[in-house]
Amino acid sequence: MVDTGYDEWIEAIGAGEGYYLDCPEDHGSLPPRRTCPHCGALELAERPLPESGTVETFSVVHVASPSFADDTPYATGVVDFGPVRLTGVIRGIEFDDLEVGTSVGVGVEESETTGEPVVVFRPR
Amino acid sequence: MTAVRVAGVGLTHFGRHPDRTGRDLFAEAALAAREDAGVPREDIEALHYGNFMGALAERQAHQGPLVAEAAGLSCPATRYEQACASAGVAARQGIKDIRNGENDVVLVGGMERMTNLETAGVTESLAIAADELYEVRAGITFPGAYALMARAYLSQFGGSREDLAHIASKNHHNAVNNEYAQYQREVTVDEALDSPPVAEPLHLFDACPITDGASALVLVSDEYAEEHDLDAPVAITGSGQGGDKMALQDREHLAQTPAATKAADEAYADAGRTSDDVDVAEVHDCFTIAEVLALESLGFYEPGEAIGAARRGETTRDGDRPVNLSGGLKAKGHPVGATGGSQLVEMTRLLRGDHPNSDVVADAEVGLTHNAGGTVASAVVHLLEVVN
Numbered sequence: 001m002v003d004t005g006y007d008e009w010i011e012a013i014g015a016g017e018g019y020y021l022d023c024p025e026d027h028g029s030l031p032p033r034r035t036c037p038h039c040g041a042l043e044l045a046e047r048p049l050p051e052s053g054t055v056e057t058f059s060v061v062h063v064a065s066p067s068f069a070d071d072t073p074y075a076t077g078v079v080d081f082g083p084v085r086l087t088g089v090i091r092g093i094e095f096d097d098l099e100v101g102t103s104v105g106v107g108v109e110e111s112e113t114t115g116e117p118v119v120v121f122r123p124r
Numbered sequence: 125m126t127a128v129r130v131a132g133v134g135l136t137h138f139g140r141h142p143d144r145t146g147r148d149l150f151a152e153a154a155l156a157a158r159e160d161a162g163v164p165r166e167d168i169e170a171l172h173y174g175n176f177m178g179a180l181a182e183r184q185a186h187q188g189p190l191v192a193e194a195a196g197l198s199c200p201a202t203r204y205e206q207a208c209a210s211a212g213v214a215a216r217q218g219i220k221d222i223r224n225g226e227n228d229v230v231l232v233g234g235m236e237r238m239t240n241l242e243t244a245g246v247t248e249s250l251a252i253a254a255d256e257l258y259e260v261r262a263g264i265t266f267p268g269a270y271a272l273m274a275r276a277y278l279s280q281f282g283g284s285r286e287d288l289a290h291i292a293s294k295n296h297h298n299a300v301n302n303e304y305a306q307y308q309r310e311v312t313v314d315e316a317l318d319s320p321p322v323a324e325p326l327h328l329f330d331a332c333p334i335t336d337g338a339s340a341l342v343l344v345s346d347e348y349a350e351e352h353d354l355d356a357p358v359a360i361t362g363s364g365q366g367g368d369k370m371a372l373q374d375r376e377h378l379a380q381t382p383a384a385t386k387a388a389d390e391a392y393a394d395a396g397r398t399s400d401d402v403d404v405a406e407v408h409d410c411f412t413i414a415e416v417l418a419l420e421s422l423g424f425y426e427p428g429e430a431i432g433a434a435r436r437g438e439t440t441r442d443g444d445r446p447v448n449l450s451g452g453l454k455a456k457g458h459p460v461g462a463t464g465g466s467q468l469v470e471m472t473r474l475l476r477g478d479h480p481n482s483d484v485v486a487d488a489e490v491g492l493t494h495n496a497g498g499t500v501a502s503a504v505v506h507l508l509e510v511v512n
Contacts, residue, residue: 006257029374030258037369057279057378059271060324061263065248068263076263078272078373085373087262100279111263119262 005032010117014108018049020084028083052124053081055102060095070113079104079121088119127346127511128222129356131229132161133469138337138457139306142240146175146182146338147194150235153338153462154195157231161342162354168342169227171201172218174210174234175461177249181237191235195340205461207253208410210234211339212464212495212504218343219363219506228348233340236459246334250460253498255371267331267411269372269499271323274413276378278325281428285325288412289316290435292329292454295409298441299451301480304466306335306457330412335457339465341472358472362397362507364390370501381500384421388494391505392423399423402445402507403488404474406467408496409452418494419447422505441484449474449481464495464504471508 009031012018021029021044023036035042058077061068068074075090075098086106090098104121111118134156136149150173158165171192179185192201204214211234218232238246250266251259259269277283293313299305316329349356366386369375376382392398399422407422409415419430424445433439439447450456450470453463471491473479491508 003257037374057272057276059268059275059326060321061265061268061271062320062324063243063247063265063267063322064263065251065260065265066244067248068265069244071263074263076268076272078276078378087259087264087371087373089263100275116261 010108010119013106013119014117018106019046020049021045022047022083030084047083049106050081052103052105053079053086055090055098055100055104056080056085057100058090058098067114067116068111071111077121079106086119088121090121092122126223126225128219128360129344129346129349129354130341130358130360130472131163131344131349131354131356132157132159132342133472134160134340135304135466135469136338137304138335138459140239141336144336146178146184146187146235146237147191149237149336149338150191150233150340151194153233153340154231157233157340157342163229163342163344165196167229168197168199168231170199170218170221170230171197172204172214172230172232173201174204174214174464176205176207176210176236177460178237180249181241195231197231206502207497208408208458208460209464209495209497209502209504210461213365215341215465215468215506216363216365216504219360222343222345228345230343231340232343233338233465234462235338236461237336238334238459239336243334258371258373265323267326268323270411270413271326272372273378273417273499274325274411277413277416277431280379281431283431285317286313287431287435288330289313291409291412291415292316294434294440295448295452295454298449298481299455302451302456305451305455306333307455326411326413332410332453332458335459337457337459337462337466339462339469341465341468357510357512358475358508359511360506361509362391362395364388364394364505366390366503368501370498372499380427381417381421381496381503383500384418384494384496384503384505387503387505388422391507395507395509397490397507401490402492403490404449404485405445405447405492405494406450406452406471407447407494409448409454410458412454414496415447415452417500418496422492422494441481446484449484467493467495468506468508475508475510
């Protein structure tokens with residue numbers, strides 16, 4: 001399935017050229033987007049995603065949906081990059097060492113179950 | 125304003141009914157509600173019906189007319205899908221119908237059939253209540269999403285898994301004598317703590333079960349109740365609905381649910397009540413942390429204060445404001461599209477005195493129900509009152 005807006009975004013993340021959308025009031029959001037979800041502005045510009053973010057919350061998932069069945073256990077988290085937050089899988093750190101506030105970078109890797117692209121955070 | 129009376133209520137047993145069709149489950153609840161109300165079939169002018177995953181679980185969409193037919197109705201019938209708040213919004217629409225004078229008698233409720241799917245299928249189906257692009261593709265399950273909220277809460281405000289286990293234990297205790305509940309058995313705090321992890325910090329006994337079931341209520345206008353001399357001592361006096369961003373990552377708060385606050389504020393204003401007036405509440409505890417977030421959003425506690433409410437005995441059956449005397453979603457079960465209706469059914473029974481736990485709140489006059497969709501991207505709150 002082609003998802004215009006999202007597909008380009010995740011390819012850019014994978015190429016190390018991640019971006020977010022910025023409105024004239026400096027509200028951040030992610031594509032596909034025609035209007036700022038915060039103020040309704042229609043003028044949205046692509047801006048580079050900051051290189052690192054901090055883990056704001058996380059979970060270690062033991063029971064997954066079928067598309068992540070072979071990935072378990074895996075950590076997911078919401079990471080604050082300043083203008084936007086991203087959600088993804090956290091790799092490259094022992095679960096016991098993972099904590100709120102951990103600094104991570106973002107990339108795109110494959111789901112172990114399906115091979116589909118997944119937003120992945122790794123400590124940096 | 126036209127008052128809305130609850131003329132009759134009906135539930136199926138909540139639990140495993142994998143061989144029963146959804147239409148049969150809803151018919152059972154609807155016929156029970158009709159019998160309880162004593163309202164002629166032909167007087168019911170509309171059906172507002174909640175269902176979430178029927179297109180996946182039963183390969184059946186367009187369920188409104190299907191279940192109306194099964195319930196013996198020949199009236200306009202509409203299905204509402206708002207994830208776990210489906211029946212809540214369906215009921216709210218029925219209430220609006222009566223209040224705006226369009227109808228005098230409506231049937232509201234919902235149904236979900238879930239246990240005919242394997243656990244993996246249910247997990248996948250429930251996950252579609254989250255943002256497909258930015259949450260589901262990132263490995264978020266429904267328990268996983270609430271786990272993110274739980275971690276954020278515990279990190280921001282403190283509290284422990286043991287506090288959460290007390291909520292599970294409390295709600296199971298309340299369900300023991302509720303014949304409609306999926307789990308009529310006690311769960312100790314230690315059992316809850318020792319259950320296997322699902323999405324840490326949440327473990328199995330922090331989660332509601334997978335459930336089949338249906339709920340239904342006959343709602344009537346005050347005028348209709350008087351004209352037909354109905355015994356309908358409970359009225360819905362306040363209704364509110366709130367919304368928030370769909371994905372957790374786009375929310376202002378990860379450890380608060382402002383959609384429920386908006387819904388509650390609207391419902392309180394509608395009824396001319398405040399949170400202090402509420403004697404008893406049924407809140408959406410799909411996970412133990414959800415009960416905490418609900419109690420704070422509804423104004424019963426300040427942010428960060430509700431985590432210990434069950435452990436301190438404030439929301440237990442002998443506390444000042446008992447919460448989830450039905451057993452809640454945790455022990456009564458959570459047939460997603462039926463849940464909001466079942467909360468209204470349970471609260472009606474609690475207030476009119478024919479619930480097995482009515483003696484716990486014998487003097488209660490004001491009850492509140494809180495039904496949340498997804499990770500509370502939507503919320504519906506209703507106030508019910510004893511009016512005579």
